[in-house]
Amino acid sequence: MEVQTEVIVTRRKGKNIIKFWHNYRQSLYGLIGFVILLLFIVVAVFAPIISPYDPHAMKGEVLLSPSISHPMGTDHLGRDVFSRIVYGTRVSLSVGFIAAGLSAIIGIFIGSFSGYYGGIVDEIVDKIVDTFLMIPAFFLILIIVAIFGNSIFYIMLVIGLTTWPQNARLMRAQALSLRERTFIMVARATGESSIRILFTHIIPNGVYPVLANTALQMGGAILTEAALSFLGLGDPNLVSWGKMIYQARPYMTFAWWTVVFPGIFIVLAVVSFSFIGDGLQYAFNPKLSVKQKEVSA
Amino acid sequence: MLNMPFMRLKKVDISYKLENASVKAVRSFSCDIEKGDIVGIVGESGSGKSTLALGIMRLLPPNALLSAEIMSFDGKNILNLNQDELRRIRWKEISIVFQKAMNALSPVHKIFTQMYDVITAHSSDIPKGRAYKMLTELFGKINLPSKVLNMYPHELSGGMMQRVMIAMSLIHNPKMIIFDEVTTALDVITQGQLLDEIKRLVKEFGLTAIIITHDIGVVNEVCNKVAVMYAGELLEYGRVKDVIFSPLHPYTKALVKSHPDLRIGNELIKGIPGSLPDLTYPSKGCIFYPRCDVRLDLCKDVKPKISVLGDHIVKCHRIQG
Amino acid sequence: MERILEAKRLKKYYPIRKIGRRSYVKAVDNISFSVEKGEILGILGESGCGKTTLGRVITRLETENGGDIFFLGNNISGINYRKMKNFRQKMQVIFQNPYDSFDPRMTIIKSLETPMKLLNIGQSKKNRIEIIRDAMEKAKLTPAYDYLERYPHELSGGQLQRISMLRSMLLKPSFLVADECVSMLDASVRAEVLNMLLQFRSELETSILFITHDISVAKYMCDRIMVIYAGKVMEIADAKELISNPMHPYTKALISYSPTISPQKERERFTIAGEVVTPIDPPPGCRFASRCPFAKGICRTEEPEMKEISPGHFVACHLID
Numbered sequence: 059m060e061v062q063t064e065v066i067v068t069r070r071k072g073k074n075i076i077k078f079w080h081n082y083r084q085s086l087y088g089l090i091g092f093v094i095l096l097l098f099i100v101v102a103v104f105a106p107i108i109s110p111y112d113p114h115a116m117k118g119e120v121l122l123s124p125s126i127s128h129p130m131g132t133d134h135l136g137r138d139v140f141s142r143i144v145y146g147t148r149v150s151l152s153v154g155f156i157a158a159g160l161s162a163i164i165g166i167f168i169g170s171f172s173g174y175y176g177g178i179v180d181e182i183v184d185k186i187v188d189t190f191l192m193i194p195a196f197f198l199i200l201i202i203v204a205i206f207g208n209s210i211f212y213i214m215l216v217i218g219l220t221t222w223p224q225n226a227r228l229m230r231a232q233a234l235s236l237r238e239r240t241f242i243m244v245a246r247a248t249g250e251s252s253i254r255i256l257f258t259h260i261i262p263n264g265v266y267p268v269l270a271n272t273a274l275q276m277g278g279a280i281l282t283e284a285a286l287s288f289l290g291l292g293d294p295n296l297v298s299w300g301k302m303i304y305q306a307r308p309y310m311t312f313a314w315w316t317v318v319f320p321g322i323f324i325v326l327a328v329v330s331f332s333f334i335g336d337g338l339q340y341a342f343n344p345k346l347s348v349k350q351k352e353v354s355a
Numbered sequence: 356m357l358n359m360p361f362m363r364l365k366k367v368d369i370s371y372k373l374e375n376a377s378v379k380a381v382r383s384f385s386c387d388i389e390k391g392d393i394v395g396i397v398g399e400s401g402s403g404k405s406t407l408a409l410g411i412m413r414l415l416p417p418n419a420l421l422s423a424e425i426m427s428f429d430g431k432n433i434l435n436l437n438q439d440e441l442r443r444i445r446w447k448e449i450s451i452v453f454q455k456a457m458n459a460l461s462p463v464h465k466i467f468t469q470m471y472d473v474i475t476a477h478s479s480d481i482p483k484g485r486a487y488k489m490l491t492e493l494f495g496k497i498n499l500p501s502k503v504l505n506m507y508p509h510e511l512s513g514g515m516m517q518r519v520m521i522a523m524s525l526i527h528n529p530k531m532i533i534f535d536e537v538t539t540a541l542d543v544i545t546q547g548q549l550l551d552e553i554k555r556l557v558k559e560f561g562l563t564a565i566i567i568t569h570d571i572g573v574v575n576e577v578c579n580k581v582a583v584m585y586a587g588e589l590l591e592y593g594r595v596k597d598v599i600f601s602p603l604h605p606y607t608k609a610l611v612k613s614h615p616d617l618r619i620g621n622e623l624i625k626g627i628p629g630s631l632p633d634l635t636y637p638s639k640g641c642i643f644y645p646r647c648d649v650r651l652d653l654c655k656d657v658k659p660k661i662s663v664l665g666d667h668i669v670k671c672h673r674i675q676g
Numbered sequence: 677m678e679r680i681l682e683a684k685r686l687k688k689y690y691p692i693r694k695i696g697r698r699s700y701v702k703a704v705d706n707i708s709f710s711v712e713k714g715e716i717l718g719i720l721g722e723s724g725c726g727k728t729t730l731g732r733v734i735t736r737l738e739t740e741n742g743g744d745i746f747f748l749g750n751n752i753s754g755i756n757y758r759k760m761k762n763f764r765q766k767m768q769v770i771f772q773n774p775y776d777s778f779d780p781r782m783t784i785i786k787s788l789e790t791p792m793k794l795l796n797i798g799q800s801k802k803n804r805i806e807i808i809r810d811a812m813e814k815a816k817l818t819p820a821y822d823y824l825e826r827y828p829h830e831l832s833g834g835q836l837q838r839i840s841m842l843r844s845m846l847l848k849p850s851f852l853v854a855d856e857c858v859s860m861l862d863a864s865v866r867a868e869v870l871n872m873l874l875q876f877r878s879e880l881e882t883s884i885l886f887i888t889h890d891i892s893v894a895k896y897m898c899d900r901i902m903v904i905y906a907g908k909v910m911e912i913a914d915a916k917e918l919i920s921n922p923m924h925p926y927t928k929a930l931i932s933y934s935p936t937i938s939p940q941k942e943r944e945r946f947t948i949a950g951e952v953v954t955p956i957d958p959p960p961g962c963r964f965a966s967r968c969p970f971a972k973g974i975c976r977t978e979e980p981e982m983k984e985i986s987p988g989h990f991v992a993c994h995l996i997d
């Protein structure tokens with residue numbers, strides 16, 4: 059008789075954050091995205107220490123190709139490209155976080171509210187969301203920035219205000235299915251107010267798809283800001299990656315570094331956020347990690 | 356593996372890790388099940404019945420730890436199958452109706468869509484029309500109208516939901532089905548019909564079934580064998596007429612006695628005094644010692660061995676085999 | 677005696693999507709009954725006959741389509757959510773599906789303590805936790821601290837069921853709907869929990885609407901029993917009277933189907949043919965007529981009235997005079 063003891067699953071359940079991290083790790087993309095984002099954050103926070111030169115200083119010679127003293131060369135005014143990119147990280151990250159954050163908050167509130175209450179409120183919200191989703195958002199942003207001016211504050215606000223319907227739709231679907239659950243009925247039976255039910259049960263349980271989508275939207279917001287800057291509608295007082303490309307256009311045929319490096323960073327940021335979105339999907343939906351199709355317990 | 360029974364479980368241990376403790380939900384559980392058996396598993400709430408079922412299906416949650424000497428099913432060793440192989444046998448050869456049946460379906464898809472997914476998971480070329488007919492027929496057997504197919508889970512009553520899950524387990528004609536508390540929301544008439552259907556499947560197709568239930572009446576109606584579990588351990592196992600009508604273990608005796616019966620007068624029914632031991636600690640002596648009314652001094656510190664009396668197995672110091 | 681709750685000609689119709697005309701599931705159709713203070717009224721009936729719906733409509737968790745509900749002398753039918761809040765604490769519901777009755781992101785202690793806090797029960801958090809612990813130990817969930825910090829998915833079905841029951845009981849309602857609240861408990865724990873519920877009833881004089889499909893449990897718990905079929909009341913009587921002297925053919929069938937633990941395996945069943953009638957656009961006449969072995973012509977054309985055949989024993993059947 060064979061005596062063989064086999065341990066099949068050995069996993070420790072820890073605090074929620076540990077569990078979250080455990081699931082998140084399952085996605086290689088998520089992990090890569092997270093590492094890149096971490097680097098970006100470090101760069102943004104320590105920009106003055108990391109950047110070798112003042113991003114606005116026009117000291118060096120113009121359009122120097124990359125070298126030891128200017129690792130990414132200099133631009134047409136003799137400013138250090140690397141230092142400008144480092145400072146640009148601040149702008150891009152804050153645009154990403156604030157614009158997408160705003161969009162998430164608006165989307166979560168409106169979506170959960172309309173999904174949970176249903177009825178006429180829901181119908182109206184649904185129409186508004188549909189309308190918003192039909193209008194090409196970038197076009198709308200262009201118009202608004204053209205009218206109200208192009209400070210970074212407006213740009214963030216406008217991006218947030220035009221992208222929330224996606225989140226609202228996700229949140230609404232969650233609220234619609236959650237409100238049929240028994241524990242919501244329990245909450246109603248014990249007399250919890252609707253607002254309380256919304257904030258303590260519906261939103262905490264249904265917010266995950268929105269969060270994953272928000273990560274994607276952060277990348278989107280960065281891209282939108284870059285595009286606006288590229289069209290010359292960026293904030294004139296700030297260094298941003300998009301603006302660097304915009305300003306480098308006339309020279310790009312013979313000074314590739316002025317365009318390529320900012321371009322790489324834009325792509326990196328967008329990719330890192332979309333990878334994070336992937337990781338979050340794993341973290342919030344552990345069933346994905348065990349790739350099985352059947353209805354499991 | 357010659358002369359192996361249809362299913363053999365030997366020294367199965369399952370524990371759940373919690374933040375600061377570990378719940379030993381199944382402890383050194385061994386039993387053999389032959390083809391065509393209908394085995395009832397009864398036992399106090401929280402004694403590890405569902406955990407054992409999930410362990411057999413290898414569907415335990417991530418914080419569970421399973422170890423066993425032998426866990427074989429139809430000549431296959433369940434222990435070292437990988438996810439792909441497991442997926443191939445689940446639903447097709449061995450299926451389960453979860454106790455949380457009422458929670459297992461997605462709230463935003465119609466019943467038909469979800470059933471169709473299970474159908475196509477194993478035989479992908481069935482057109483929708485045929486699947487619909489097949490399901491209607493299947494539903495008929497368990498007394499479910501076919502309009503249920505077009506409804507969403509939250510529109511069904513508890514018993515209807517349970518029967519949808521039962522139908523799902525029957526789709527691929529598996530060799531073995533585990534029913535975990537499937538009659539909890541069924542009225543006596545539907546339950547009777549379901550039990551008859553199970554009996555028919557066993558007779559006609561040689562199905563083997565494990566029925567986890569708290570209702571000794573159900574065990575008496577359909578099962579030919581019964582296993583009595585307590586705090587993760589198997590205390591008694593044998594044919595129904597032996598175990599239920601002449602139980603040997605003090606726990607089984609008490610369990611049978613606390614079953615209310617329609618035909619007897621309306622006296623106060625009593626449970627068994629005391630409660631399940633704390634499952635986070637390993638037990639030294641007999642697991643039932645603290646609540647046993649015929650305990651010996653020996654029982655406190657020495658674990659009883661399994662005594663075999665023909666096909667009746669008991670784990671008690673008072674019984675010598 | 678004081679009347680706690682009275683329902684008059686209560687209706688709940690669910691519209692179902694069908695091409696062309698609109699049809700309805702008449703889940704509760706013209707049901708009238710009343711519950712006295714401290715009384716336990718049992719509701720028996722087949723799966724899908726509308727028991728859960730009745731419990732939800734009575735507590736206004738679903739909006740009724742007609743009829744009146746009087747609670748403590750107030751007509752609560754049709755009042756809005758905010759006004760209903762004044763009555764919420766006084767009427768509680770134990771839901772049928774314990775797995776879904778808890779917010780999956782809250783620990784057990786949070787799920788239990790929050791409603792108590794909202795309804796001002798217990799002086800302080802510490803006090804409330806003490807109350808919860810005591811109650812849990814009484815329901816055989818020992819050691820209680822072991823369960824308090826767990827999440828719902830880390831407990832067994834029967835454990836969740838008991839906790840869900842405690843949550844409602846701790847709010848000290850004067851009217852409680854208990855929907856299949858012991859369906860997942862084994863005989864010994866069930867006995868304990870039922871006795872706990874009976875004690876709770878006599879201490880607080882709470883009236884209970886006890887929904888179950890288990891006739892022996894109904895007999896043990898209830899003062900009166902109401903039998904429902906496809907959304908209609910078939911028979912109401914004193915519990916003992918109903919079980920020893922059932923008048924309606926449907927009640928007789930229900931009782932004969934109840935599984936028991938008597939050694940003779942095959943018992944003669946009072947069988948009823950056909951499948952459960954789902955109350956979708958039901959035909960005129962008695963709803964049970966299509967399955968009733970004694971149905972006459974009149975049963976298919978005219979709906980039977982409730983008749984009082986002996987004091988307190990009401991039957992809706994044409995065959996009984």
Ligand SMILES: Nc1ncnc2c1ncn2[C@@H]1O[C@H](COP(=O)(O)OP(=O)(O)OP(=O)(O)O)[C@@H](O)[C@H]1O
Nearest residue numbers: 371380400401402403404405406830831832833834
């Ligand atoms: N995921 C989990 N994590 C930690 N402990 C768990 C988990 N699932 C179950 N348990 C514990 O393991 C023990 C056995 O649970 P199990 O669900 O197997 O009981 P059961 O016999 O099916 O009971 P019931 O009759 O109430 O359904 C219980 O004490 C339970 O609290």
Ligand SMILES: Nc1ncnc2c1ncn2[C@@H]1O[C@H](COP(=O)(O)OP(=O)(O)OP(=O)(O)O)[C@@H](O)[C@H]1O
Nearest residue numbers: 510512513514515690703723724725726727728729
């Ligand atoms: N939200 C809903 N929409 C449509 N139909 C519904 C809805 N809720 C319940 N029903 C229907 O109403 C009928 C009665 O359901 P209910 O849940 O009251 O049954 P029940 O008596 O509690 O049965 P069980 O014993 O199986 O729990 C069923 O036919 C069900 O399909």
Ligand SMILES: [Mg+2]
Nearest residue numbers: 405454832833
């Ligand atoms: Mg279980």
Ligand SMILES: [Mg+2]
Nearest residue numbers: 512513728772
């Ligand atoms: Mg029900």
